[in-house]
Amino acid sequence: MSMSNEALLTLEGVQSFYGHIAALRGVDITVRAGEIVTLIGANGAGKSTLLMTICGNPHAAQGRILFDGQDITRMSSHEIVRRGIAQAPEGRRIFARMTVLENLQLGALSAPPTHYARDLQRVFALFPVLKQRSRQRGGTLSGGEQQMLAIGRALMSRPRLLLLDEPSLGLAPLLVRQIFGAIREINALEGTTVLLVEQDAFHALRLAHRGYVMVNGRIALTGTGAELLANPDVRAAYLEGGVPLPTAGSS
């Protein structure tokens, strides 16, 4: 594991709005190089908004976002992405009318072309089904295959930071295990830093080095994966179902 104490991504007091509605109300998080960090929280807490705000869509209305020491708060999405952040967003959003291969080629857009052939083989090794389906249109893939394609597409850009929004959503347990295995592999073998949003808190926290719990657009709790798994509030709210987490100082 190539983990250091160097912060790769830092959010300071980040706020985001949809029109007048606040979705992020001052978020501070840090992701260090080489880590897997998991973000959990109830529906509507603002997890997807957080990942999208990192990518500049929407832009943070307040606060700062630093990536590798550089202020990316005001940059446009494609500039941020080209600096080494890739996202497999909520809902997968693969290009349905393009082939699997074209989707992967698009993912490789911001990577040096010399790596393309090797990266493609790497993605195919990780998700062999994509190789079999490479000439097929993205829209004809099953949900799980689309999820693999979304992750593969993100990997093709050789990101330093990989943002994954609910990669296990709607997948059969076997596939969930396969996807989580792939995330661990990407992190361990390539040293890719991962920020993972998950509903499946149990598996996600077991996979993660550290985690954050988000409530109502704020970070309510943080700790190592093991600490959060042992926390009674987290267990009550996200692991056994039931009473929501007490929200320290939220409106």
Added chain:
Amino acid sequence: MGYFLQQLINGLTLGMIYGLIALGYTMVYGIIGMINFAHGEIYMIGAFLAVIGFTVLGLLGISYVPVALLIVLFTAMLFTAVYGWTLERVAYRPLRSAPRLAPLISAIGASIFFQNYVQLAQGARVKPIAPVISGGYTVFEEGGFTVQLSYVQILIWLLTLALMVAFALLIQRTSLGRAQRACEQDRAMASLVGIDVNRTISLTFVIGATLAAVAGVMVTLYYGVVDFYIGFLAGIKAFTAAVLGGIGSLPGAMLGGLILGLVEAFWSAYFSVEYKDVAAFTILVLVLIFKPSGLLGRPEVEKV
């Protein structure tokens, strides 16, 4: 038979010109979901640039046709590229998130502006040029009727075919083409893979404009006259072609153009020349009523 064949030749030629203009409508619609009503004026400007170009080259004594043609095509494409780029920046980009009516009005405004600009700069009268390419093949003669395939028609066919092949390769095989298709399908996701969406939209306008410029140059060679008003009718007909083929579909635009050209040629030949424009509009209305998605278009509802 001979008469029929002649109309077929004329209709195909006309159809290719419509098809080239229609590609611009359909590309822009595909990527920003708006009809660029000023596109016909870009074509008109292309035609004027051809008149100016051939006249200037004539004065300079450059009369070797291939050279003159290449120079004129190149300059017309270059200038219209600038017009297309500017049009997008000024008339469309500021309104990208505005209600749909706003860019429509701004497009019509741009269209009127271009017409008046050319009218002021070039005068309102019809501008003729001396024939650049004359002559042709006699395909066959029959009872005193000769079927002609002129050199200009051959040039139009070859040029259109070459452009279509190049254009298809651009869209299907290059990263710019992939970026365009990605922007068409999901603009936010396109920017998440690192595509500069604004640049891609600008380039789409530029490519559409250069194709219209080629059409303008060819029409100048074909008819030998232009005026500042030709963009209006040609624009509406090419738009009809794009809708007929399925707006957003590139092969559809070409197919729609060919069908429209043929219909117009046969209509003028067998019914009445005066009402030939009615044919185009009748098609537009019928398509909009009975098959709004066009011949090769996707139905609006799509399973993803």
